[in-house]
Amino acid sequence: xxxxxxxxxxxxxxxxxxxxxxxxxxxxxxxxxxxxxxxxxxxxxxxxxxxxxxxxxxxxxxxxxxxxxxxxxxxxxxxxxxxxxxxxxxxxxxxxxxxxxxxxxxxxxxxxxxxxxxxxxxxxxxxxxxxxxxxxxxxxxxxxxxxxxxxxxxxxxxxxxxxxxxxxxxxxxxxxxxxxxxxxxxxxxxxxxxxxxxxxxxxxxxxxxxxxxxxxxxxxxxxxxxxxxxxxxxxxxxxxxxxxxxxxxxxxxxxxxxxxxxxxxxxxxxxxxxxx
Numbered sequence: 001x002x003x004x005x006x007x008x009x010x011x012x013x014x015x016x017x018x019x020x021x022x023x024x025x026x027x028x029x030x031x032x033x034x035x036x037x038x039x040x041x042x043x044x045x046x047x048x049x050x051x052x053x054x055x056x057x058x059x060x061x062x063x064x065x066x067x068x069x070x071x072x073x074x075x076x077x078x079x080x081x082x083x084x085x086x087x088x089x090x091x092x093x094x095x096x097x098x099x100x101x102x103x104x105x106x107x108x109x110x111x112x113x114x115x116x117x118x119x120x121x122x123x124x125x126x127x128x129x130x131x132x133x134x135x136x137x138x139x140x141x142x143x144x145x146x147x148x149x150x151x152x153x154x155x156x157x158x159x160x161x162x163x164x165x166x167x168x169x170x171x172x173x174x175x176x177x178x179x180x181x182x183x184x185x186x187x188x189x190x191x192x193x194x195x196x197x198x199x200x201x202x203x204x205x206x207x208x209x210x211x212x213x214x215x216x217x218x219x220x221x222x223x224x225x226x227x228x229x230x231x232x233x234x235x236x237x238x239x240x241x242x243x244x245x246x247x248x249x250x251x252x253x254x255x256x257x258x259x260x261x262x263x264x265x266x267x268x269x270x271x272x273x274x275x276x
Contacts, residue, residue, distance in 0.1 A: 032049060
């Protein structure tokens with residue numbers, strides 16, 4: 001029987017590659033996007049593409065209902081992939097910025113996860129895979145908002161994994177490092193909306209470090225950056241192996257930071273993180 005998966009954030013990057021990669025392996029893929037225009041584009045590519053915007057609770061409900069109507073009420077897996085960033089120093093993040101990014105990167109993910117659990121309980125199996133990040137266990141400067149949402153995701157899903165033991169539902173975290181995506185470009189709008197960098201005590205840091213990197217769309221890739229296919233490869237293992245791992249590292253920086261955090265004292269790890 002064909003297995004089904006709902007993937008969020010499929011307009012580009014990791015989600016887009018995962019949708020194509022899994023369809024090629026015979027999965028029934030529901031490739032959701034936040035914007036209706038992107039859903040229309042993916043439908044033209046032959047996908048079922050419900051609109052799911054993590055910040056819009058009604059779209060989560062209607063998007064999942066659309067999926068279940070097509071599968072007859074079952075769903076084998078969900079890959080919560082959609083996310084964005086708000087670059088900026090923690091002291092420059094207004095309350096509204098954190099509220100908005102948590103709605104997208106955390107609360108919406110949790111909402112969809114809760115909605116699929118009863119379905120998977122009833123059918124006796126399922127896999128819930130969350131796209132976290134190396135920034136889910138490693139804090140880097142000027143990424144505080146994104147760090148916070150991914151740290152929160154990891155804590156909640158570590159708990160969920162413990163609670164789901166024996167239910168037939170596997171909870172998995174995928175933790176990529178630098179991957180070739182549009183996350184920088186997609187972060188420009190939130191940065192411009194929320195960060196008053198010109199009046200910041202860190203204005204020089206923004207001018208010399210944050211802004212050149214944020215707007216360098218045509219610049220060279222990060223060191224050790226990999227294409228989205230690297231995430232899809234780990235996703236396939238998480239979905240198709242008999243006993244998936246709780247965590248999958250992707251890219252050398254994730255492995256390096258994971259090992260370093262285990263062996264270095266906090267101050268030593270802070271020194272290392274400041275170099276990132």
